[in-house]
Amino acid sequence: MTKNLEFTEKLRSSGLRPTKQRLKICEVLFNREKTFHFTINDLAKNISEKLKEKISLATVYNTVHAFKKKGYLKEISINSDKSYFDTNITNHHHFFDEDTNQLIDCDDNHLDNVKIKKNITGKKINSIEVLIKVASDNQNQN
Amino acid sequence: MTKNLEFTEKLRSSGLRPTKQRLKICEVLFNREKTFHFTINDLAKNISEKLKEKISLATVYNTVHAFKKKGYLKEISINSDKSYFDTNITNHHHFFDEDTNQLIDCDDNHLDNVKIKKNITGKKINSIEVLIKVASDNQNQN
DNA sequence: AACTACATTATAATTATTCTAAACTATTGA
DNA sequence: TCAATAGTTTAGAATAATTATAATGTAGTT
Ligand SMILES: [Mn+2]
Ligand SMILES: [Mn+2]
Ligand SMILES: [Zn+2]
Ligand SMILES: [Zn+2]
Helix, strand or coil: CCCHHHHHHHHHHCCCCCCCHHHHHHHHHHHCCCCCCEEEHHHHHHHHHCCCCCCHHHHHHHHHHHHHHHCCCCEEECCCCCCCEEEHHHHHHCCECCCEHHHHHHHHHCCCCCCCCCCCEEEEEEEEEEEEEEECCCCCCC | CCCCCHHHHHHHCCCCCCCHHHHHHHHHHHCCCCCCEEEEHHHHHHHEEECCCCHHHHHHHHHHCCCCCCCCCCEECCCCCCCEEEECCCCCCCECCCCCCCCCCCCCHHEEEEEEECCCCCCCEEEEEEEEEEEEECCCCC
C-alpha cells in the first residue's frame, strides 16, 4: 500500500532529499486514482486530515514549488485569488466550474485540436492552455 | 479630440453616472487606437501621467469592476499575482510573454479554430480562453 | 434648493504568498 | 562512526493585491 520506496527514489533521482514531509506530500498528491486539482489550501487540508503531526504551511508551499520545478506538478492558468495546481502533467485543457471553483479535465473529445499556425517572432512557446469557464445553466442568472 | 459626450452617453445608457473620474478613465481606456491590456497598476500609472488631480486607487478598482460588469472590459484568465484586463471585448485569445508580462492578442490566423464538441452536463459555457505562454528563445534557459 | 441615491476617498482589513533566520536533518566521507 | 555540510523545515514577519468601511461629496430629480 505504501509506495514510499518509489517516492523516495523519485525524489532522490531528481536531487530532492526524501524527507518525511515530502514523502507524506507525495502520498497525498500521487497515491490516488484520479487527477488532483488543488490549491495550496486544499492540499494543506488534505494533509492535516491524514496526518497526526502537522506540516508547516511554508513547507507545503516550498514542496509544491519544488515539485512544479521538477515537472511533477503543473500550475494552471486561471484568474483567481489562489493558485491552482494539477497532478496531471500531460498536455490537456480544463473546464472551470465557476459555481464550485473546481477544475475538470477536458477529454480529447471535448475539444477539437488546437494548433498554432504562427509563432511570435523570436519567442518559443512554453505552453498552450484552453480554459472553458462554465456555470449552472439556470434562468435566474445575475 | 475629446469624446466626452460619447462617453457620457455610454455611461448614462448603462445606468452609471458620468462622474469626472469615470470620464477620465474612459478617455484613458477607450480613446486609443489599439487594444489595451492592463493591470490596475498599469491603469493607475497611465491616469496619473495624464492627469493633474489624482483618482483614488479605490475608484480605479470600483470603475474597472463596474465597466467589466457592464461588458466594457474583459478580465483575462492568467495565473499571476495581479489581474489583467482587456479593452478588446471580442472573443479572442492571447499570447502571454513571460519575459515582459505582456498580453498580446492572437490573430485569427495564429490559431486553428477551437470548438467545443461536448458540454458538461447541466452547465452553460461562459467563456473559452486560449492562453499561449511564450518566452525568449535563448540557449541559456534556466 | 432640498432630497436621495449613487460615487469617491482615505484608510483599515483581508488574505495568498514570499521572506527570514534559526533550528533541524539527510548525506557524505574521513 | 560521527562530525561537517548542504539542504530542509519552521514560526512568524513582511509583502502586496484586493476588498471593506464609513465618512464626505456629488449627480439627478422634484
Ligand atoms: Mn489577486
Ligand atoms: Mn496570488
Ligand atoms: Zn487537469
Ligand atoms: Zn486581448
